[in-house]
Amino acid sequence: MAEISINGSSYQVDDDRTILSAASELGYDIPTLCHHSVISDCGACRVCLIENKKSGNLMPSCTTKVADGMVIETENKRLRRARKTVIELLLSDHPNDCMTCEADGNCELQDLAYEFGIDEPPYGGFKEEPRFTIERDNPFIEHDPDKCILCGRCTRVDQEVQCSDAIEFVERGFAAKVGAALKKDLGDEDSSCVFCGQCVEICPTGALSYAPSLGEGREYQLKKTETTCGYCGVGCKLELKSRNNKVVGAGSIYRDNLPNPDGEACVKGRFGYEFIDHPDRLTKPLIKDKESGEFKETDWEEALDYVADNFRRIKRDHGAEAFGALCSARCSNEENYLIQKLMRASIGTHTIDHCARL
Amino acid sequence: MAKVSSPRDLEQYQKQAKAARDKIETFITMCGGTGCEGSGCREVIKEMDEKLAEKNLQESISLKVTGCQGFCEKGPLMVIRPAGNFYCNIQPDDVEEIIEKTVLKGESISRLEYQDPETEEKILKEEDIPFYQNQERLVFKNNGYISPTRIEDYFSVDGYSGLVEALFNMSQEEVIEEVVNSGLRGRGGGGFPTGQKWKLTYQEDSDPKYVICNSDEGDPGAYMDRSILEGNPHLVLEGMMIGAYAIGASQGFIYVRAEYPLAVKHINIAIEQAREWGLLGENILGSGFSFEVEIMEGAGAFICGEETALMASIEGKRGMPRPKPPFPATSGLWGQPTNINNVETLGNVPLIIKNGADWFNSIGTENSKGSKIFSLVGKVNNTGLIEVPMGITLREIVFDVGGGIPGGKEVKAVQSGGPSGGCIPKDLLDIPVDFDRLSEVGSIMGSGGLVVMDEDTCMVDVAKFFLDFTQDESCGECPPCRIGTRRMLEILNRITSGEGQEGDIELLERLGEDIIDTSLCGLGQTAPNPVISTIQYFKDEYEAHIYDKACPAGVCQDLIYYNIIEEECRACDRCRRVCPVEAIEGEPGGDPYILYDDICIRCGNCIEECPFSAIEIVPGQKE
Numbered sequence: 015m016a017e018i019s020i021n022g023s024s025y026q027v028d029d030d031r032t033i034l035s036a037a038s039e040l041g042y043d044i045p046t047l048c049h050h051s052v053i054s055d056c057g058a059c060r061v062c063l064i065e066n067k068k069s070g071n072l073m074p075s076c077t078t079k080v081a082d083g084m085v086i087e088t089e090n091k092r093l094r095r096a097r098k099t100v101i102e103l104l105l106s107d108h109p110n111d112c113m114t115c116e117a118d119g120n121c122e123l124q125d126l127a128y129e130f131g132i133d134e135p136p137y138g139g140f141k142e143e144p145r146f147t148i149e150r151d152n153p154f155i156e157h158d159p160d161k162c163i164l165c166g167r168c169t170r171v172d173q174e175v176q177c178s179d180a181i182e183f184v185e186r187g188f189a190a191k192v193g194a195a196l197k198k199d200l201g202d203e204d205s206s207c208v209f210c211g212q213c214v215e216i217c218p219t220g221a222l223s224y225a226p227s228l229g230e231g232r233e234y235q236l237k238k239t240e241t242t243c244g245y246c247g248v249g250c251k252l253e254l255k256s257r258n259n260k261v262v263g264a265g266s267i268y269r270d271n272l273p274n275p276d277g278e279a280c281v282k283g284r285f286g287y288e289f290i291d292h293p294d295r296l297t298k299p300l301i302k303d304k305e306s307g308e309f310k311e312t313d314w315e316e317a318l319d320y321v322a323d324n325f326r327r328i329k330r331d332h333g334a335e336a337f338g339a340l341c342s343a344r345c346s347n348e349e350n351y352l353i354q355k356l357m358r359a360s361i362g363t364h365t366i367d368h369c370a371r372l
Numbered sequence: 373m374a375k376v377s378s379p380r381d382l383e384q385y386q387k388q389a390k391a392a393r394d395k396i397e398t399f400i401t402m403c404g405g406t407g408c409e410g411s412g413c414r415e416v417i418k419e420m421d422e423k424l425a426e427k428n429l430q431e432s433i434s435l436k437v438t439g440c441q442g443f444c445e446k447g448p449l450m451v452i453r454p455a456g457n458f459y460c461n462i463q464p465d466d467v468e469e470i471i472e473k474t475v476l477k478g479e480s481i482s483r484l485e486y487q488d489p490e491t492e493e494k495i496l497k498e499e500d501i502p503f504y505q506n507q508e509r510l511v512f513k514n515n516g517y518i519s520p521t522r523i524e525d526y527f528s529v530d531g532y533s534g535l536v537e538a539l540f541n542m543s544q545e546e547v548i549e550e551v552v553n554s555g556l557r558g559r560g561g562g563g564f565p566t567g568q569k570w571k572l573t574y575q576e577d578s579d580p581k582y583v584i585c586n587s588d589e590g591d592p593g594a595y596m597d598r599s600i601l602e603g604n605p606h607l608v609l610e611g612m613m614i615g616a617y618a619i620g621a622s623q624g625f626i627y628v629r630a631e632y633p634l635a636v637k638h639i640n641i642a643i644e645q646a647r648e649w650g651l652l653g654e655n656i657l658g659s660g661f662s663f664e665v666e667i668m669e670g671a672g673a674f675i676c677g678e679e680t681a682l683m684a685s686i687e688g689k690r691g692m693p694r695p696k697p698p699f700p701a702t703s704g705l706w707g708q709p710t711n712i713n714n715v716e717t718l719g720n721v722p723l724i725i726k727n728g729a730d731w732f733n734s735i736g737t738e739n740s741k742g743s744k745i746f747s748l749v750g751k752v753n754n755t756g757l758i759e760v761p762m763g764i765t766l767r768e769i770v771f772d773v774g775g776g777i778p779g780g781k782e783v784k785a786v787q788s789g790g791p792s793g794g795c796i797p798k799d800l801l802d803i804p805v806d807f808d809r810l811s812e813v814g815s816i817m818g819s820g821g822l823v824v825m826d827e828d829t830c831m832v833d834v835a836k837f838f839l840d841f842t843q844d845e846s847c848g849e850c851p852p853c854r855i856g857t858r859r860m861l862e863i864l865n866r867i868t869s870g871e872g873q874e875g876d877i878e879l880l881e882r883l884g885e886d887i888i889d890t891s892l893c894g895l896g897q898t899a900p901n902p903v904i905s906t907i908q909y910f911k912d913e914y915e916a917h918i919y920d921k922a923c924p925a926g927v928c929q930d931l932i933y934y935n936i937i938e939e940e941c942r943a944c945d946r947c948r949r950v951c952p953v954e955a956i957e958g959e960p961g962g963d964p965y966i967l968y969d970d971i972c973i974r975c976g977n978c979i980e981e982c983p984f985s986a987i988e989i990v991p992g993q994k995e
Contacts, residue, residue, distance in 0.1 A: 057695035058849045060890045072889055077695045092889075099886040103855040136879065137859040164848060183690055183848060186673065188858045190848025 016082040019067075021089060033075035033086060034062055042088045045097060045129070047122055048165035049076045050216055052268055052276035053174050059165050060100045061126065064088050072096055094130075101126050102135040104163050108219075110140035115161070117220030120233035123163060124219075146191060152201030154209045154225055154285055159191040162221035168192060168213035175276045180207035192221075211284040215266040215277055226285060227255075230262035240267060243283040244343040244350070246370045250274040250283055261287045289344060325361065334362035343370045375650040378658050379536045382527075389528035396434045398475055401451050401516055405440025405602055406595070406634055407756070408447035412463075416448045419464040423471055433475060436525075439603015439638075440595075441516040442757040443503055446486065451498050451516060458498040459484035489753040489775050503754045506772040508735065508743045508761040511719040515603035520638045523645040526606040532651060534722030538614045539659040542725075547618040548574055551721065553729035555741035559596075560586055560677070560714030561792065561819045561894070563740075563807040566721075569711060572701035573619040576709035581621040584705065584712040585612050587628035587635070588682060590674040591790030592841055594821040596745040597715035599757055601628065601635035604719070605642035609665070611718030613656070614725055616663050619711050624665040627682050631672060640667060674845035678893050679704075679712045681847065692847045693893035714819070716745055736762030740806040744820060750787075751826035753778050760805065767801040770824055781826040785909070789818025791838040791845075792898030794905025795831060814905040816898070830927035831910040832917050836864040838902035842895060853896030856887040860903060870930040870993065872918035881907060922992035929974045933994040938964040940986035947978035947987060969994040 016029035020037055027036040032055065034044055048059035057074030064075045067085040072093070087093065105127055112118045134140065146159035164183065169192060172181050180200065184193040194200045200207040214222040236255040243250040243264075251272045253265040264284050266277025289295060299317030300309035328336055339357045341350045354366045376382045393399075402417055417437055424430050443449060446460035452474055459470065459481065466484060473479040485494045486501050495501050498516075509515075518525035526532070538547045552567030573581060585608060589597040601608060612624050628636055643665055646652040654662045668686050675681045676691040683705045685691035704710025720742055724732045732742050740762040746769070749755050753775035760769060766786050770776065777783050785795045794815035796803070803809045807817050825834065843857035860883055863876050884900030891897045907914060916922050923931035936947075936956075941964035948956040948965060955972040958965030967978075967987070979987045 056849075057892060060850050060852060060892065063890060074695050074892075078697065096886060096890045099856075099883070100851050100890055103851045103859065106859060107855050137883070138862065163851070164854065166849070183692070185848070186675075187844055187846035187848050188854055190854065 016080045016084070018080050018082075018084040018086065021087050027080055029080055029082065031080055033064055033073075033078050033080055033084075036080050037064075037075060037086075037088055044075050044088050045126055046076060047126070047163065047218055048167060050167050050171070053167060053170040053216070056166055056170070059163070061097055063093060063096055065090060065093055097126075098130045098132065101130050102132055102137070105132060105140060106135035106137045107141050107145075108163070109144070109160055115220045116223045116228060116232070117161075117217075118232055121220060122218035149199055150225060151199035152207075152209070152225075154281070155200055155207075155211070155214055156223045156225045156228065157192070157200070158221050158223075160221075161219050162192060163219055164190060164192070165218060166192075167216045167218065168222060171212045171216045171276075175278060176208065176210050176212055178206050178208055178210070180205055181213065209281040209285065210279055211264075211281075212266065212277055212279070224263055224285075226288070227263040230260075231255075231257040236262065238265070242347055243279070244345065244347065244370075245280070245282045245286065246343065248273050249347075250279055252279060252283055254287065261290045263287075329361065335365070337361050337363045338365035339363075339367070341366070341368050343368070376532075376657060377650055379540055382532055382536060382657065385524070386527045386530060386533070389524040392524070393528045397432045398455075399434040399436055399453050400475070401436045401438050401441075401453060403439075403441040403447060403449050403516070404437035405444070405447075405599055406632075407440060407444030408449065409634070411444075411447040411461075413448035415464045416450075416462050416467060419467040420471075423467050427471065429471070429475075433471075436517075436519050438518060439515045439520045440599035440757055441603075442507075442512065442599075442759075443501075443754065444756040445754055446756075453517075456497045456499060458486055458496065458501060460486050489778070502775065503756070503758070503773055506764075506768065507759050509759045510723055510735075510743045511600060511607070511716060511745060512603075512757070512759045514607075515599070518604065520603050520605055521641050523606060523642070523649060526604070530726070531606055532610055532722075534725040535610050535613050535617075535651075536657065537725050538617055539657060539661055544574060544618050544620065547614060547725065550729045551618070551724060554724045554732040555729075555736070555739070556717065556720055556724060556732065557740065557807060558714055559716035559720070559744065559819065561789070561816065563817055566713060566717055569701060569713070570615060570618050572699070573621075573709045573711040576702060578709050579620075580623060580708055581619055582705045582708060582710040583612055583616045583619065583621045583624040584679075584682065584686070584710060585624065585626040585715060585718055586677065586679065586682060586712055587626055587632075587639075587715045588670045588677040589629065589632075589715070589819060590677045590845075591792075591819055591821045592838075593749045593823065594747045594790055594819055596747055596757060596820045598629075598632045598635050600715050600719050600745075601632070601639050603638075605635075605639045606646070607719050607722060608639070608715055609642055609646055609652075611713075611721035612665065613652075613663050614721050615711060615713060615718065617661050619709070621711065622662050622664065624663065625668055625686055625705070626665060627668045627670055627676070627686060629672065630669040636667065636669060643667070673847070674841075675847040675893075675895055678895060680893070682712070683710065690847075692849050693895075695892055716820070737804055737806045737809075739808055740817075744805065744817065746820045746822040748774050748822050748824070750822075750824035751777055751781065751783075751829070752824040762806055763804045765802050765804055766796060769805070769822065770801065774824065777824070777826050779826075781828065783824060784827050784829055785825045785831065787815075787823040787825065787834065787838075787902070788821065789816035789898075789901070790821040791842045792816060792894065792901055793818045793821070794901045795825070795834065795909060796905075797909040814908055815901070828925055828927070830868075830923050830925035831906040831913050832864065832868055832923070833925075833927045835903040835906045836861065836868060839864060839899065842899040846895060846899075850890075850892040850896060852887045852890045853892070853899060856883055856891075857896070857899050859883060860887070860900065864903070867914065867917045868923070868928040868931070870917075870921050870928075872914075874918070876918055877907060877911065877914050916991070920992060924991050926989035926991055931993065932974065932989050932991055933969045934967055934972055934974060934978065935988050935990045936965050936967050937986050937988055940984050941965055942984055942986070944983065946981045946983070950977040950981045952977065 015026050044062050046062045055076040057077035062075045063072040065087045144160045149157040169181050172178050194205045239254045241254050243252050251267045253267050255263040268277045298311050301312050341353045357366050448462045449460040451458050514529045548570045556566045557563045670676050673691050676685045678693045681691040681693040700710040743759050745759045748758050758773050783798050785797050787795045810817050839861050843861050846853045848854045884904045887900050916924050926932050943962050945960040955968045
């Protein structure tokens with residue numbers, strides 16, 4: 015245990031913790047940008063600085079461990095000025111287009127600008143002319159380096175959680191940006207990107223967005239439904255985002271004890287939701303007309319009666335073993351459960367399979 | 373191949389090497405450092421080799437190509453020993469005469485002797501030249517005597533005796549204690565006490581530990597470390613081995629810039645030789661201590677001189693720094709305790725172990741011991757590498773070692789510490805060179821860059837130069853450095869182009885302070901120093917740029933104009949002829965010429981060409 019003083023009050027805390035985690039738990043509010051719970055900390059954004067009263071230095075609270083006898087302040091005039099300058103500098107290299115930005119309302123930079131009351135950065139205002147081009151050569155992820163604050167959350171989740179090593183900082187200094195191998199697109203043949211989308215999820219600004227979700231609604235306009243991905247047996251938790259009863263995205267859920275606690279997903283789980291609202295999707299039962307050979311729309315009552323009658327006939331004439339069921343990942347888990355229940359309990363067969371096993 | 377397998381063996385080889393050296397009647401030491409290479413020493417060496425062979429003199433006369441001897445201004449240069457004749461600016465054509473007259477007959481050649489820029493007096497002997505006289509050459513001591521590619525030469529100057537002393541007569545704690553007592557502080561810029569660093573790494577209970585020699589010297593115009601590696605690589609290797617023994621490491625890395633091909637070559641040869649002679653590898657000299665070393669070549673990023681970025685680079689990652697703590701002593705390379713020292717620091721170590729802490733301690737000031745190597749450049753007569761005792765004043769460096777300012781100009785300031793340092797005005801030139809005093813006046817010791825500036829230097833322009841460098845070399849990781857230095861540079865560009873506004877100085881100061889306060893690593897934390905220190909001492913120049921739209925030093929092109937002094941102009945037409953943009957008009961032999969400011973691009977051709985000094989630079993913008 016270490017005894018530390020935060021803003022004049024003394025506490026006993028575990029000595030293996032960072033100042034940020036210890037102070038946050040004790041109720042102190044330290045702003046952050048490059049910190050995220052599922053990745054390592056790098057101390058790069060300089061927003062979570064605290065003042066070490068003994069050395070007089072400002073230190074990043076996310077990477078500095080507590081130490082016995084430490085005396086720190088998380089809030090004072092110097093820190094406010096330091097943090098404000100950092101945010102002003104970030105804004106001075108950021109377009110002032112929150113009105114049309116995809117990330118409006120879901121942007122940590124926007125929140126900090128609001129919190130620190132910044133009208134206009136005092137270094138020539140906001141970014142007027144873009145310095146980079148928007149990268150959108152693949153169907154899944156759009157990257158606008160002009161909105162990037164180089165917090166490195168995307169590169170770390172890519173390297174530490176997904177282990178794809180698809181993106182890293184490229185170039186130096188003011189020209190630095192996040193990029194894929196050989197300065198090509200994420201979808202290029204040299205790219206190891208698997209389009210898991212975790213970089214988009216973790217991006218604190220509008221620099222990374224889901225291409226299929228563009229223009230489909232801001233975060234606060236979307237209804238969120240927690241669900242389990244049906245594509246395979248892992249059972250990843252996803253947060254389906256919908257607007258006007260249409261699914262427009264699949265977000266991550268960060269929670270312990272899930273099969274994907276760090277918000278992981280694969281390209282299917284993340285982007286394969288289009289079928290839900292696809293025009294080819296059957297929404298009414300069809301029965302084949304024996305004479306014309308064509309399917310005709312009908313109501314559920316007739317359709318179910320038709321199926322039940324035939325099930326009964328087949329079971330009577332050929333026995334339960336004549337049945338087999340193949341269910342689909344695109345059905346919900348509840349539906350999958352019900353089909354096997356139906357097969358086992360009322361038909362009496364164990365011949366059941368699922369596409370995720372194939 | 374001979375192997376050194378015990379201290380006695382080493383002593384034997386040292387004796388042999390000395391005897392072999394003493395047998396030679398005359399040896400000519402020719403500087404083969406990169407500076408002299410640039411001035412053409414290779415052709416002179418080739419000529420000398422051929423002539424000696426032609427005259428059948430190779431037996432009695434030995435030509436030794438050494439590392440940098442420091443006086444780069446005068447290269448190619450040589451010293452004929454033991455007489456000590458010093459010749460400079462040698463051309464291949466001079467070789468025949470040198471051999472015939474000086475080497476064989478002992479006559480001197482006045483043309484090749486050094487001429488004092490002040491007194492214009494010719495000086496024959498190396499030791500009488502003020503440039504050398506006022507130095508204290510400890511680390512550089514043998515640079516002018518030994519061939520860096522021959523381990524025997526290093527033996528001949530008691531090389532590796534420090535290692536023997538450490539391995540056989542001292543415990544690890546005693547070695548550390550000796551370095552602590554010597555007061556040696558890091559020469560790479562930080563000035564952290566070296567012994568303290570060793571102690572911290574030694575105390576860590578973890579295996580393996582690493583030592584790293586930081587040779588990623590990157591300050592513009594600085595080449596101290598390069599010259600040590602080029603001229604005396606075994607010294608650095610020996611220092612590293614002593615450090616490794618003290619902290620308990622058996623693997624070392626030398627991180628050296630790929631842009632230093634000669635240094636890379638020489639250190640590679642030295643490692644190879646040390647390995648062959650049994651001075652690297654398993655059970656060195658039978659002491660039980662094993663050590664191996666690997667060279668990593670940097671890819672040209674200035675930031676990789678920062679220790680944590682350097683280690684990331686060795687690990688194969690992008691060279692970006694990380695916050696400290698944890699310090700490398702606790703968690704360094706691959707998370708293991710790592711001791712990282714600069715080349716010059718390690719070069720001091722064998723000397724301290726051989727001669728004792730008290731000897732080292734006796735040189736320098738209270739908190740800065742020993743000597744410091746500087747690269748003395750800028751507006752000074754004797755540019756080159758100098759090694760001076762700590763505590764020497766800047767004035768002594770500029771005027772005694774440096775030989776004063778060329779062209780009878782006044783000194784204006786001295787910039788120390790490279791892009792991380794500050795400008796020290798002439799009123800403060802009497803302060804001693806000392807870690808603490810330099811930082812008190814707003815600069816730093818740094819790794820050893822010393823740029824002398826005369827009255828024609830614009831301090832806003834100087835600040836802009838250094839900031840342009842740092843903002844370009846920023847890794848881009850943290851916003852204050854990445855964006856902040858860029859914004860400061862934009863403001864400076866505005867000021868020097870005549871668009872400075874009221875409030876710019878305050879904005880620079882404020883932003884500079886915040887960048888220092890909030891940046892992640894040493895690069896950002898020091899990048900504003902050149903700006904802050906020039907505002908501190910030369911605020912009037914900033915004000916002249918902003919409010920009077922004038923550059924008092926006559927440097928910033930948008931804030932000066934050229935003027936033809938009517939009384940001086942003889943209408944000779946020469947200026948008109950060299951003007952690339954036809955900004956000058958006049959009839960030969962007629963009225964004084966006219967210069968059109970709106971066309972003039974201030975290239976300076978006319979000023980250089982005018983035989984009557986009739987064209988002047990006027991600070992300000994023409995009405």
